[in-house]
Amino acid sequence: MKLLQGKKVQEMSRRENKHDLLLKEIWAKVRKKHFFPELPDPAISESIDRVALEIKSKRIILSQSFIEDAARHLPIEKVIEALLDHGVAHYTYCPWDFHTHLTLYQKAKKVLKDKDKAQKSTEYFMDVVADTHCFKEKDTPISHLYRHMERGIMDEAIHALYQKIWGVDLNVQGYEEIARKLSRIPYLDRKPWPESIRRFSNIIQGLIESEEKSGTLNQPSPMGQNDLGRYSLEEMDQGLKEFAMATGDPSTFKEVVNDFEDELKDAGYDTNNTMGLGSGSPLDADALFYMKLAENYSLPIKKVPIEKSGSLYPMSHSPWELGKPFRDIDPWTSFGKVMPGITQIWERTEGEVFGEREGIPNCIVVIDSSGSMTNPRQRLSHAVLGAACASDAYLRNDATVAVYNFSDAKHGGSQILDYTRHRKKIYQALCHYYGGGTRLDIEDIESLQDPSLPDMFIITDMQITNLEVLIGYLNGLENRVTAVHIGENERAWHFKRSTKLRKNISVYSVNKKEDVPKIVLGKIREYFGIAT
Amino acid sequence: MINPFEDFKEYPYEKKKIPLDRIVQAKEKVMEQIVEGYLKLVEEEVKDLVWLVEHSRLIKAYSSALRTIQKIDYDIDDIEELCLELDKGDRIPYLISGPAGIYLAALCNNAKEEKIQLRLHELKRAFHFLGYRLPEGKTLILKGNAGDFIGASLSGGKIIVEGSAGNWAGAGMIDGDLVITDNAGQNTGAWMSGGEIHIEGHIIGIGKIIHGGRIYHRGNLIRPYETTTR
Numbered sequence: 001m002k003l004l005q006g007k008k009v010q011e012m013s014r015r016e017n018k019h020d021l022l023l024k025e026i027w028a029k030v031r032k033k034h035f036f037p038e039l040p041d042p043a044i045s046e047s048i049d050r051v052a053l054e055i056k057s058k059r060i061i062l063s064q065s066f067i068e069d070a071a072r073h074l075p076i077e078k079v080i081e082a083l084l085d086h087g088v089a090h091y092t093y094c095p096w097d098f099h100t101h102l103t104l105y106q107k108a109k110k111v112l113k114d115k116d117k118a119q120k121s122t123e124y125f126m127d128v129v130a131d132t133h134c135f136k137e138k139d140t141p142i143s144h145l146y147r148h149m150e151r152g153i154m155d156e157a158i159h160a161l162y163q164k165i166w167g168v169d170l171n172v173q174g175y176e177e178i179a180r181k182l183s184r185i186p187y188l189d190r191k192p193w194p195e196s197i198r199r200f201s202n203i204i205q206g207l208i209e210s211e212e213k214s215g216t217l218n219q220p221s222p223m224g225q226n227d228l229g230r231y232s233l234e235e236m237d238q239g240l241k242e243f244a245m246a247t248g249d250p251s252t253f254k255e256v257v258n259d260f261e262d263e264l265k266d267a268g269y270d271t272n273n274t275m276g277l278g279s280g281s282p283l284d285a286d287a288l289f290y291m292k293l294a295e296n297y298s299l300p301i302k303k304v305p306i307e308k309s310g311s312l313y314p315m316s317h318s319p320w321e322l323g324k325p326f327r328d329i330d331p332w333t334s335f336g337k338v339m340p341g342i343t344q345i346w347e348r349t350e351g352e353v354f355g356e357r358e359g360i361p362n363c364i365v366v367i368d369s370s371g372s373m374t375n376p377r378q379r380l381s382h383a384v385l386g387a388a389c390a391s392d393a394y395l396r397n398d399a400t401v402a403v404y405n406f407s408d409a410k411h412g413g414s415q416i417l418d419y420t421r422h423r424k425k426i427y428q429a430l431c432h433y434y435g436g437g438t439r440l441d442i443e444d445i446e447s448l449q450d451p452s453l454p455d456m457f458i459i460t461d462m463q464i465t466n467l468e469v470l471i472g473y474l475n476g477l478e479n480r481v482t483a484v485h486i487g488e489n490e491r492a493w494h495f496k497r498s499t500k501l502r503k504n505i506s507v508y509s510v511n512k513k514e515d516v517p518k519i520v521l522g523k524i525r526e527y528f529g530i531a532t
Numbered sequence: 533m534i535n536p537f538e539d540f541k542e543y544p545y546e547k548k549k550i551p552l553d554r555i556v557q558a559k560e561k562v563m564e565q566i567v568e569g570y571l572k573l574v575e576e577e578v579k580d581l582v583w584l585v586e587h588s589r590l591i592k593a594y595s596s597a598l599r600t601i602q603k604i605d606y607d608i609d610d611i612e613e614l615c616l617e618l619d620k621g622d623r624i625p626y627l628i629s630g631p632a633g634i635y636l637a638a639l640c641n642n643a644k645e646e647k648i649q650l651r652l653h654e655l656k657r658a659f660h661f662l663g664y665r666l667p668e669g670k671t672l673i674l675k676g677n678a679g680d681f682i683g684a685s686l687s688g689g690k691i692i693v694e695g696s697a698g699n700w701a702g703a704g705m706i707d708g709d710l711v712i713t714d715n716a717g718q719n720t721g722a723w724m725s726g727g728e729i730h731i732e733g734h735i736i737g738i739g740k741i742i743h744g745g746r747i748y749h750r751g752n753l754i755r756p757y758e759t760t761t762r
Contacts, residue, residue, distance in 0.1 A: 164551065165550060165552035183552065
């Protein structure tokens, strides 16, 4: 008995070695075929039994049992090559990156209104695109593999589609109407993918619903699930940043992020360094939206204010006239003569040197979240975006940020966050929306002042009840103040006029998100010589 | 010097021609013809981007649409795609609901298929005049809300609106069935002379002049009254 078991183990280990060698050989061929994608070496695992392959952190892991099953109909080399082609095409063509994956999912969800259904539709769409790309552009045995595959309802329909658009026989009967409708979608045209998946989802909606009824909706497709585990953390971060920029809508972003909250966490998305995604805190997704959106912008801060040195330096020439001092005569350009009209003197100008205040001071961000401002949770709030960009700019320069979020401050509608470098806390303070009246309390701002003269960033629509008090306060400050008004109105003009003479106050207007990058933080008009 | 691309040389790179290329290309061509037809209709019928609903203009626009589409070999998928194109507005610079609806109606009435299903759920705008003059033997299923004048001059066909209809639903219908699973707007069934309208939801108002036909609300006959004048 023991001898028999030993023989079995030996046989298994020999088979595994053979498979590994084969995999190595085929992987070299597949890499060359796909122009050497930067992927780690694939592996074969016995623990995957329900699907053909998995992709974890870019590593393709093939199922031993699937390969053995498929090898009954097809040479094992072909099976491995087809699976690798499929896996690599997902990396090199569709979805390509995390942003595309999220975009496709979001479009599918819009049609199907349900996470599981949308995920299923997205997976099949990505499979169709990747496989069709492979079939058209590469020499792949993928169609041979599909001919002998076990299929569910959806797989039958998708393989009927392959029959139609690839022009091969995959042993599928029926599904002509669905295949005809699906075949009109330009899968290999990348630009209209969002529209294509919308149409794709629309067409397969009935099939997905019948899968739901039969209880097979959550079963993975035979070729494996395209889950988020394949992406690296950097890719996720970058993808969320691009997705926030592309949607420009906090509610859409929030819906998708909330749908993938568990997957993001499982994939190890760092909740400390970037953003907390803890369950039961829906505001976090809003804050994450502004955080990722703000990462697309980089506001400049005037770092080294230049101060007048008080010393005069020769700057340019002018003709010498009688009565002007002799000491300024430049003998080199005066031909050695002292004659009015010929002799030239040096014009002196005050020199500039680097002052004591080098680097970036801390910043007090004052944000208006009254009823006249956009609710950042419902629509894109330019105020929150602007304040987020400003906060990021100071944090990037090793400064700390304090937040004063106000609505009707006299009646408890305000929030003070003391100086911190904790990005999550800052964003949560910025995203808080009171939606009440608009009255700020100067004492609150004053409590954040310190002798180091922190910069001040104030963003509001200027519909502040006690605007005069604010103007008076700002006019008396020595801090560098960057004031941003959202939209144009009479009170904004009044604010501009009233602070016109103050060189340390710069006023900007933001009407659309494209205006945000135009803001220059901590600008002192004196050294630009122009009025804002 | 070593050629850094030496490795790539060994793999013969040859793109296959697959049926998808042909299908997508053919579909694009048909769509271009359909869009061109719509733009031509708008150019002919709409002056100063205003289109007034008048009986004579309707007839003229419909005849013009019929003439335009005669040479096009389209199917129901093309009609559905035109709805999306009209809604998106990327390819079509302006959507005027009246002529667009008349054009869609002409396409539906002359489609090879007997059963036509249009998914309107996600469209931002509603098309008017869908199902205008739908002939006997044709069934038009509208999934989502429809605009005004749905099933106007219905001529024996069957229209099922899986959603709400706007005002003047079934106006002037001659024969056939109009089923609205949700609400109907004002003047429902005005000037109808035959056929049946079934409404499952709320009705804002029934047409003042009704020459014939029947209107049912949640299965109950509401027009004609027992003493109604014909």
